[in-house]
Amino acid sequence: MDNIIIDCRHAGGNIKVTTVDGNRVRLEQDLRDTSKWWFYWNFSARSRQSQTVVFEFTNKEVVGPWGPAISRDGVNWDWLGSDSLISRESFSYDFREEDEKIFFSFSMPYQLHHFESFYSRFESHPQVRRKVLTISEQLRPVPLLLAGNGAHDRHIVFTCRHHACESTPSYLLEGLLGYYLEQPKSTVLDNYLIHYVPFVDIDGVENGDQGKNRAPHDHNRDYIDSPIYRSTAAIVNYVEPLRLLVGIDFHGPNKWGGRNDVPFFAKCYPPIKEETDILCEQLKILTMNLSHADDIVYDPIHDVEMGVAFNQPHGRSCSAFFERQQAKLVSIVEFPYFGTHHTAFTQQNCRKFGARFAQALESYLILQLDQ
Structure with a gap:
């Protein structure tokens, strides 16, 4: 034995x-x-x-x-x-x-059962709806969470887990959405409709695949004329009719070292870059002067401009698709697995950072209402 x-x-x-x-x-x-x-x-x-x-x-x-x-x-x-x-x-x-x-x-996992627990807290919220985006190759329903006001034609799309193993951004998104949903009244939810796809590669997430560099290409290289994955094809069909204002795709970077230990944005070319810079400045203000040891800090010095390092224009990614839909603000958010030697990432402080991200985005979106 x-x-x-x-x-x-x-x-x-x-x-x-x-x-x-x-x-x-x-x-x-x-x-x-x-x-x-x-x-x-x-x-x-x-x-x-x-x-x-x-x-x-x-x-x-x-x-x-x-x-x-x-x-x-x-x-x-x-x-x-x-x-x-x-x-x-x-x-x-x-x-x-x-x-x-x-x-x-390897790091903090986030599975479908985590999302179900999160959703159960808000399923009776009057501004929350849940749909099935599509059925995966292995016959799993791909969740689509809607939060906000469907009467307004102002749309925000968040996507996560194009690469199955990149789990920590899922906790960030819990904090982000929870911040809006826990308020007695939310300016964002009253004036915008958020569309959240928590598991683009749901089969990979549940099966425990790497997801990154999946052969013949992974989900984040599938925004092409004939997508090979059901979920990416469904995202294209779902998003194309929307008047998309904001499209943000959430990822995890490489395992550790350098900027891989801190949150950073991978940006687009101008004029979208300048819109992202407004959001980044708000997030910097909200996090740079935090005093608790477990607070996650964002500094735009770590951001990656378009054309630098891995952030190259190729047209096959989710963010490139958002650009083609003429969204005003488009970005990739890279959120680490571990954190720095000062601050270990946990389920709790990732959610807390997500709430600050929500506040920064709220400031940006309120400016849009005046335009």
């Missing part, structure tokens, strides 16, 4: 076990359907006895600065802590009880 049982048969699970040798487990991330190396993993471990177990990854450095994200129920997550790090390829965990089961992940 195995002393340590590794499993990934849960929402978002992803792992390949190489060997189990005593209290040492060697494993690696599963790169199925991925054309390039990537870093996401998520598994559960159950120990039949109390012991210290070493988990060693055999395919490059994939353990973050705070050790793994850890959970006992698969819903609520925290960081195991930097003390658990042996290296960026391995960590240890002290199992203290017989048959103790723990979930470990």
Whole structure:
């Protein structure tokens, strides 16, 4: 009988076990359907006895600065802590009880069940509606959340999880939408209609795929004449008739290091750039002087202009599609997996940053009402 049982048969699970040798487990991330190396993993471990177990990854450095994200129920997550790090390829965990089961992940997961819990808080809100955007390739309903005033022809579209593993922006969006929905009266909801697609690649999210660099191309390179994915084709058909004012696509960057540790915008060419700059300035004002250690700060010095680094014009991305719809403000928001050495990203402070993002966007949108 195995002393340590590794499993990934849960929402978002992803792992390949190489060997189990005593209290040492060697494993690696599963790169199925991925054309390039990537870093996401998520598994559960159950120990039949109390012991210290070493988990060693055999395919490059994939353990973050705070050790793994850890959970006992698969819903609520925290960081195991930097003390658990042996290296960026391995960590240890002290199992203290017989048959103790723990979930470990590269970063804070966000699954469909998280969204369902969020939605349940607001499903009776008079300005909230829920639809099915389309049915995925694996026959999952792709949720579409509407929040605001459908009588006004002013539309905002948020998309997330074009790359399945990029989970932390989902918490930001909970904070963003929750900020508007929790107010007794919201200027934004009274004058605009928000359309939110929380899982563009819902099959990848639930299956635990990397999603990034999916072969033959991933969902964020599918805004082409003949999309190969049902969800991207449905987004095109749904958004094209709208009078789109704002289109923002939310992503996670590379694993860590440099600007990958802080929130940043990937911007468009002028004149859209100048509209995004207004939003960015508001967000900077709201976050730069925060005093709590867990507050997430945004500084536009880290933003990436169009034509710089990865932010190249190619016309195949969701943001490029928003541009073609002549939206006034279009941007990609990149939101890290871990944070800086000063501030670890958690479910709570990601939502808190989302609320400040909502305030910044509110300031921008109020200006639009006067134009």
